[in-house]
Amino acid sequence: MAASGGQLILDLPGFGPEVPDLASYTWIVANISGGKDSQAMLAELVRHATAAGVLDRIVVVHADLGDAEWEGTRELAAEHAAFYGLRFEVVARTGTGLIERIEERGMFPDAENRWCTSDFKRGPVRRLLTRLVREAEAAGHRGQVRILNVMGLRADESPARRRLLPFSHDGSWTCPCGDCTRRRRLTEKAEREGRPVPKHAKTGHGASNTLRHVDTWLPVHEWSTGDVWSAVGASGLRVHPAYTAGMPRLSCVFCVLASRSALVRAAQLQPELAARYAALEERIGHRFKNDLSVAQIIAEAEASPEVTAVACWQG
Structure with a gap:
């Protein structure tokens, strides 16, 4: 018996973290960012899918954020999928990239209005789900196509993610x-x-509809950061250099949810991108955060010594 990430693991049949019936799904979609949490999630998913004999049903998807994300992220995500021999798909918003979209809207996203997630991640991934439904139908499937959407979200990351259920139905009005x-x-x-x-x-506005039944599974939801790094180390997967440069997470280079210290370190590592954000901030007349501008971040980055590790992502 051992504790892992706040979960009590019993070395007995039928006990331990609940795993959905993977064989009941036509497709298993693994969302990966290239970061440590999605690496741990993918390793955990592959372990269970191999045991269930459904490894061939996994489709790995990466939502490409373009210039807003760390260089090499898309290539690293592809490498992670290839490591396990899995199908890999890249999705992206049709039209302008995130930085250009901020200028079009005249405002940055924030914690209460995270349109960046809906526009650049959730929406494009749902288009992939539609394509997978059509593939299943072309192969002779009849009725609703069952899809398991798997993500590497963890309770430790934020109060909002702490409230998420490890397994849930992504319901909607038409489901x-x-x-x-x-x-x-x-x-x-x-x-x-x-x-x-x-x-x-309330049914919500989830991904399910008359053609597809979508559930969401968060395999590493209860894991600690230590659990995640242990799993990544054991997997053999390569990690992004941003981690060794001191960043605690692999999100957008300049994420509006990041801590001041993480943003300052990002500006030290990516000064040209920081200058681009500062110019954007000046043009649209809207601050990156209500209490913090990119210009302030740059000034602090230039005045501060470089750090080897940022203590936290938020706060």
Whole structure:
């Protein structure tokens, strides 16, 4: 018996972290950023998929953020998929990149309005799900196509991610499953009676619809950072150089959710990109953060000694 990432692991059949019935899904979509958490997630997923005999159902997807992400990220994600012999897909927003999109909108995203995630990750990945449904139908599948969407989100990363369930149904108004149907009826009843729709009755705007049933699994949700690095070390996968340069996470180079210290270190490592963000900030008249401008980040980066490691991502 051993504790790992806050979970109690019992060396007995039937005990331990719950794993979905992987064989019940037509496709298993692994979202990878190239960072440590998705590396650990992919290793864990491959382990369970191999045991279930469904390794060939995994499709690895990387949402390409273009100039906003660290150099070599897309290539590293492809390398991680190839390491296990898995199918690899790259998706991206149609049209302008993230930096150009910020200028078009005249504002940076923030914690309350993370349109960067919906526009550049969730939306493009859903287009891939649509394509996978068509592939299944072309191969003779009938009825809803079951898809398991797998991500490397961890509870330790933020209060919002701490509230996520390790396994959930990605429901929607058009999904015909029993749970979504029940929620839809509760919503309609509340609306007929002129009452606010209770939170537990809302179906959400998930990826499921009449053609596909999508569930979400977070295999490393309860893992600690130490657990993640142990799994990465054991996997043999190469890590991105940004980590050895001191960055605690591999997100956008300049993420609006990052800590001041992480942003300062990023500016030291990518001064040209920082200058590009500062110029953008000046043009649109909107600060990178309400309490912190890119110009301030650059000034602090130039005045501060280089650090070997940033202590935290947020705060």
